Amino acid sequence: MATLTIADAARPRLAKGVRLQSDSVTGKRVLLFPEGIVELNETAHEILSRCDGQMLNEIVHALAEEYDIDPTPLAADVRQTLADLHQRKLIEFT
Amino acid sequence: MIASRPYALLAELTYRCPLHCPYCSNPTRARNDHQLTTDEWKRVIREAAALGVLQIGFSGGEPLVRRDLTDLIRAARETNLYTNLITSGIGLDDDRVCTLRDAGLDSIQLSFQSDSSDLADAIAGARAHQRKLDVAAKIRAAGIRLSLNFVIHRRNIDRLPQMIDLAETLGAERIELANVQFYGWAFVNRSALLPTRQQVVRAREVATAAKARLAGRIDIFYVLPDYYEIRPKPCLNGWGQRYITVNPIGDVLPCPTASSAIPDLRFENARAHTLDWIWRESESFNRFRGTEWMPEPCRSCPQKEIDFGGCRCQATLLTGNAANTDPVCTLSPNRTAVDAVLHDINSSSEQARDWTYRINPGVPVSAWSTGCNRGR
Numbered sequence: 106m107a108t109l110t111i112a113d114a115a116r117p118r119l120a121k122g123v124r125l126q127s128d129s130v131t132g133k134r135v136l137l138f139p140e141g142i143v144e145l146n147e148t149a150h151e152i153l154s155r156c157d158g159q160m161l162n163e164i165v166h167a168l169a170e171e172y173d174i175d176p177t178p179l180a181a182d183v184r185q186t187l188a189d190l191h192q193r194k195l196i197e198f199t
Numbered sequence: 200m201i202a203s204r205p206y207a208l209l210a211e212l213t214y215r216c217p218l219h220c221p222y223c224s225n226p227t228r229a230r231n232d233h234q235l236t237t238d239e240w241k242r243v244i245r246e247a248a249a250l251g252v253l254q255i256g257f258s259g260g261e262p263l264v265r266r267d268l269t270d271l272i273r274a275a276r277e278t279n280l281y282t283n284l285i286t287s288g289i290g291l292d293d294d295r296v297c298t299l300r301d302a303g304l305d306s307i308q309l310s311f312q313s314d315s316s317d318l319a320d321a322i323a324g325a326r327a328h329q330r331k332l333d334v335a336a337k338i339r340a341a342g343i344r345l346s347l348n349f350v351i352h353r354r355n356i357d358r359l360p361q362m363i364d365l366a367e368t369l370g371a372e373r374i375e376l377a378n379v380q381f382y383g384w385a386f387v388n389r390s391a392l393l394p395t396r397q398q399v400v401r402a403r404e405v406a407t408a409a410k411a412r413l414a415g416r417i418d419i420f421y422v423l424p425d426y427y428e429i430r431p432k433p434c435l436n437g438w439g440q441r442y443i444t445v446n447p448i449g450d451v452l453p454c455p456t457a458s459s460a461i462p463d464l465r466f467e468n469a470r471a472h473t474l475d476w477i478w479r480e481s482e483s484f485n486r487f488r489g490t491e492w493m494p495e496p497c498r499s500c501p502q503k504e505i506d507f508g509g510c511r512c513q514a515t516l517l518t519g520n521a522a523n524t525d526p527v528c529t530l531s532p533n534r535t536a537v538d539a540v541l542h543d544i545n546s547s548s549e550q551a552r553d554w555t556y557r558i559n560p561g562v563p564v565s566a567w568s569t570g571c572n573r574g575r
Contacts, residue, residue, distance in 0.1 A: 109415060120344075120372070121342065121343075121344045121372065122305050122306040122343065122344025122372070123344075124281055124305065126279065128251075128253065129248075129251065129279075130203070130204050130251040135253065137253055137254060137281035137305075138281075138306070138344075139283050139305075139306040139308065139344065139346050139373065140207075140254075140256075140283070140346075142206055142253055142254065191415055192414055192415050193418060194372050194373065194415070194416075194417075194418045
């Protein structure tokens, strides 16, 4: 399967028909899409809640600042998470 | 195994449908009286959300037959449910697509019978294909997420590449290539629908290649032809674990086919009990929950929490006992029932067998002719 390269200036957004909300039973954040539910870990939620039109590098910087971590390995993690979600048609890039 | 809550509700609003597909999994004899009213459905939806359901699929039959569909979608969105419409598309004109979207519909799963009108209409028993193409364009124009569903069987399985092309052309986000599962009308028509081994091998190659080629563009979901497998499907992810179905008359079911396939199980009605009580306390939801009910070879099997013993409906239909191991499993003493069917299909030179078209509840059988070459 082809590996996706995501540019710094790419703007990830939730794909059409995908919703991010809370699970009223567990309080956890979930992604809802046709015939599927993904329970998000904290990292994925922090990334996805910023997929609102910001560029990838802006998301990475915001996260690095908020959690006081090195942006270089973080950028790789964010890219990997986004690539996985894109593969499943849960996010798109504009 | 504790089943704390269900995740998805399948709302079967009606068994009526303008199509007559011989692979339909609806009951061959269905009650059509005393259907749930709009207010009763709204109560079911609220109870489901309170129980932890996150998604609702509006299905049937053809859910568009219900004129109150918009109200029900709105009610589902008010309780924050993810809403999916599972439809033939017939009856989805321009205005209605927009009305449903504005009521909060999140996505639409549109069925197709094949890639071209002649075969598709012969399968549907109705002139429908061209209208579906128009409907797909309208859904796209309205900006609603679109999945296509193809039920795959002996008569259309060789058209898999063309069906995938069609989904690409129509701009679908997802395709379900669902090998026919044998319940309801499909069970009656099994000998006409079951593909040959050669067809199944080829189809798997086509689906696997398409999945790789379209990764990130179209999500392809391939439902295995379970008679050709050696282990059963993990039906429902376990009985009474994740799903609730409510049928047109309000019976609450662990799975959509259970009411007709398992005659000795009594199902509760949403008019008489809350969904919460039925989910937690009812005999029907508890009978096959967890692993305690399992006979051998499931009981001592390391796979028992992977496939949950397979499908209870299939066990009933093929062995006469819902508590048996799904006979698709080669460890089942009843696997011979499946092998006999496969042998019959694969050793016969006869290619085209007749099928019986699905009829709507309340229509006398004699009003319909049978056979796939019925003229229109």
